[in-house]
Amino acid sequence: MQSGPGGHRVHGGRYPPPSFVAKVRTTPSEKTAAKVQQTLLRRQATVQSRLGRSLRxxxxxxxxxYTMLFNGFALRTARKNLEAIQNTKGVSRAFVAGSYTLPTVEQADTQALQVALATNQFTGKGMTIAVLDTGLDTAHPAFANAPADAKFTKDYVSGILQAADLNAEALMPGVTADDVYLSAKIPFAFDYAGKDAQVAPGSKWDAANLEHGTHVAGISAGYAVDGEGAVSFSGVAPDAQVIPMKVFDDSGTGAATTTILAALEDACRLGVDAVNLSLGSYGGFTVDEDALINDVYNKLDAAGIMVITAVGNEISSSYMNSYGTDAPLTGDPDNSVVAAPSVYPANLSIASVEGQDIYANYVLLGDEKITYTDSQTSFLGLDSYVSLLKVYGDVSDDLAAPYDYVMVPGYGADSDYEGIDVTGKIAVVQRGGTDKNGEPITFVTKIQNALWKNAIGILVYNNDTEHPDDCSIRMATNYYQLPAAFISYNAAQKLAAQPLGGVALRRQGPLAA
Incomplete structure (x- = not known):
C-alpha cells in the first residue's frame, strides 16, 4: 500500500513494516568529534532501550x-507505533521515512555535451564525486583511467576508517580499505542498502535493471578512449574520482530515506567535494521529514559539499498519485514539476530540456521562424488587427497573411517615409536615431509615424551589431494599438535580403527543438 504522493510505506498484508526516523535531543558539549559521536550513540541506546520497553x-x-548531520536513528516497526515513538522520552521528532522509486535511464543525444567539453578547461582534477544511486559497473572501461593528483588514496581511506566510525563500518563490521578501495578512479565503494562492499551488478538481471548508477557516474566522471587513442567518451569531470554509494536495493523497489541519510553522513566524513542525487519523489514527503532533511542539506552546504540533484522527469507534482488521476486536488492545486530532494534550497537543481518544444513568438519568413519580442501594449495580434481594419473599411478584404513588408530607410522618422508606400504593409524600422531637432526617435514616435502612414504593423530591429541576435527588448508603446514587435539585427538582414517577400506573425508557436 502507498499513503500520499510521497510514497510512504504503510504496514499491511505482505508489505514490510515502515521505517521510522527518530531524532534525539542533544546538547553538544564534548570537545572532540570521537567523544561527541560516542556520547550521541550512548544517548541513542538509552532512548532505544526505553522504546524496547514500551514496545516490548x-x-x-x-x-x-546518525551522529554527523543530526542525532537520530532509524527503526522498522508497525506504523501504529508512531505515536508511542513520538511520546518516548528523549525523542524530539519522529516520522515515517519516505522511499524513492528506481530511476529510469533515458537515451540522450550527447553531441552538445561533447562539444561543450571540447573547450572546457575544468576537468575535475583533484575532486571527488559521491554518486548515491543504484551502484556501479566497476569493470566498465569508462572508469579504467587513473586520475592525476587523486585526492583519495588507499592510505587516506584506511586512515578515515581507523579514525571515524563510518556507517559503512556499522553495517559491515570489520570492513577495511581492502574491501572498499577498488582503484585510483574508484577509491571508495559501498552498498548501504545491501550492507556490503559489493556495488557492481551481481547478475545480468541486475545489470539491466540497475544500470542507472553507471549511467550517472559516466556522465559525471567517465572517460574512455578507442583503440587508436582517440577519446570516445568523456564525462563532465573526467579527472575526478567516483565514490559509488549504492542506496537502491537489488530488488529495484526503491531507496529509503534512511539509507540515503547513512550514505550522506559517510560522504561528509570522507570529505567528498560533491554529491550527486539523480533520484526524486513525485510529490515530496511529510512536513516533519522536510524540516529535518532540509537541515541535513544545509549542513552539507555549510561543509562545502555541493549536492547536485535532479529536478525530475515528471509533468507535475501529482504524477502517479494514489488517486490514479495524475492531477492535483482542487483544494491543493500545486502543479510543480520539481521533485524532492531538488526542492531543498541548499541543493543545486539540474534539469534537461533536450527534445522539448520551445514556444515563442516568431515571424514566419518562408519556412524560417524568426523570434521576436512583443511590445508592451500590443493587445491585438496582427491578424486580429487587420480583421478589425477590414470591418471599418480601412484595408481591402483581400489583405491576408503573408503580409508584405517594407524596409524603411533611416530610423523611422516621418521624413524617412518620403516616396515609400507602406499602406497595408508592415514597416521594418531600425532602432535608434534622432530627428531634425536632434531629439531621440523613441519607440512611440516610430510606431506613431508608421501608423500615420497607414502601415498595418511595425517591426523595429536592433541596431546592436555586437549582439546581432538579441531581440529581448520589450518596447513601451503607450496607448498605440498598432501591432509592434522587436526583432534582432540579424533577423532584419534576412528580411532585407528578400525585400519582395511576405511575412506572417505567430504568437506562441513551437520552434524547432
Whole structure:
C-alpha cells in the first residue's frame, strides 16, 4: 500500500513494516568529534532501550544511527507505533521515512555535451564525486583511467576508517580499505542498502535493471578512449574520482530515506567535494521529514559539499498519485514539476530540456521562424488587427497573411517615409536615431509615424551589431494599438535580403527543438 504522493510505506498484508526516523535531543558539549559521536550513540541506546520497553510486544528492528548531520536513528516497526515513538522520552521528532522509486535511464543525444567539453578547461582534477544511486559497473572501461593528483588514496581511506566510525563500518563490521578501495578512479565503494562492499551488478538481471548508477557516474566522471587513442567518451569531470554509494536495493523497489541519510553522513566524513542525487519523489514527503532533511542539506552546504540533484522527469507534482488521476486536488492545486530532494534550497537543481518544444513568438519568413519580442501594449495580434481594419473599411478584404513588408530607410522618422508606400504593409524600422531637432526617435514616435502612414504593423530591429541576435527588448508603446514587435539585427538582414517577400506573425508557436 502507498499513503500520499510521497510514497510512504504503510504496514499491511505482505508489505514490510515502515521505517521510522527518530531524532534525539542533544546538547553538544564534548570537545572532540570521537567523544561527541560516542556520547550521541550512548544517548541513542538509552532512548532505544526505553522504546524496547514500551514496545516490548511489538517487533522493532534498529537499522541505522546518525551522529554527523543530526542525532537520530532509524527503526522498522508497525506504523501504529508512531505515536508511542513520538511520546518516548528523549525523542524530539519522529516520522515515517519516505522511499524513492528506481530511476529510469533515458537515451540522450550527447553531441552538445561533447562539444561543450571540447573547450572546457575544468576537468575535475583533484575532486571527488559521491554518486548515491543504484551502484556501479566497476569493470566498465569508462572508469579504467587513473586520475592525476587523486585526492583519495588507499592510505587516506584506511586512515578515515581507523579514525571515524563510518556507517559503512556499522553495517559491515570489520570492513577495511581492502574491501572498499577498488582503484585510483574508484577509491571508495559501498552498498548501504545491501550492507556490503559489493556495488557492481551481481547478475545480468541486475545489470539491466540497475544500470542507472553507471549511467550517472559516466556522465559525471567517465572517460574512455578507442583503440587508436582517440577519446570516445568523456564525462563532465573526467579527472575526478567516483565514490559509488549504492542506496537502491537489488530488488529495484526503491531507496529509503534512511539509507540515503547513512550514505550522506559517510560522504561528509570522507570529505567528498560533491554529491550527486539523480533520484526524486513525485510529490515530496511529510512536513516533519522536510524540516529535518532540509537541515541535513544545509549542513552539507555549510561543509562545502555541493549536492547536485535532479529536478525530475515528471509533468507535475501529482504524477502517479494514489488517486490514479495524475492531477492535483482542487483544494491543493500545486502543479510543480520539481521533485524532492531538488526542492531543498541548499541543493543545486539540474534539469534537461533536450527534445522539448520551445514556444515563442516568431515571424514566419518562408519556412524560417524568426523570434521576436512583443511590445508592451500590443493587445491585438496582427491578424486580429487587420480583421478589425477590414470591418471599418480601412484595408481591402483581400489583405491576408503573408503580409508584405517594407524596409524603411533611416530610423523611422516621418521624413524617412518620403516616396515609400507602406499602406497595408508592415514597416521594418531600425532602432535608434534622432530627428531634425536632434531629439531621440523613441519607440512611440516610430510606431506613431508608421501608423500615420497607414502601415498595418511595425517591426523595429536592433541596431546592436555586437549582439546581432538579441531581440529581448520589450518596447513601451503607450496607448498605440498598432501591432509592434522587436526583432534582432540579424533577423532584419534576412528580411532585407528578400525585400519582395511576405511575412506572417505567430504568437506562441513551437520552434524547432
Amino acid at each position: 510486544q511489538e517487533q522493532v528492528d534498529h537499522t541505522y544511527s
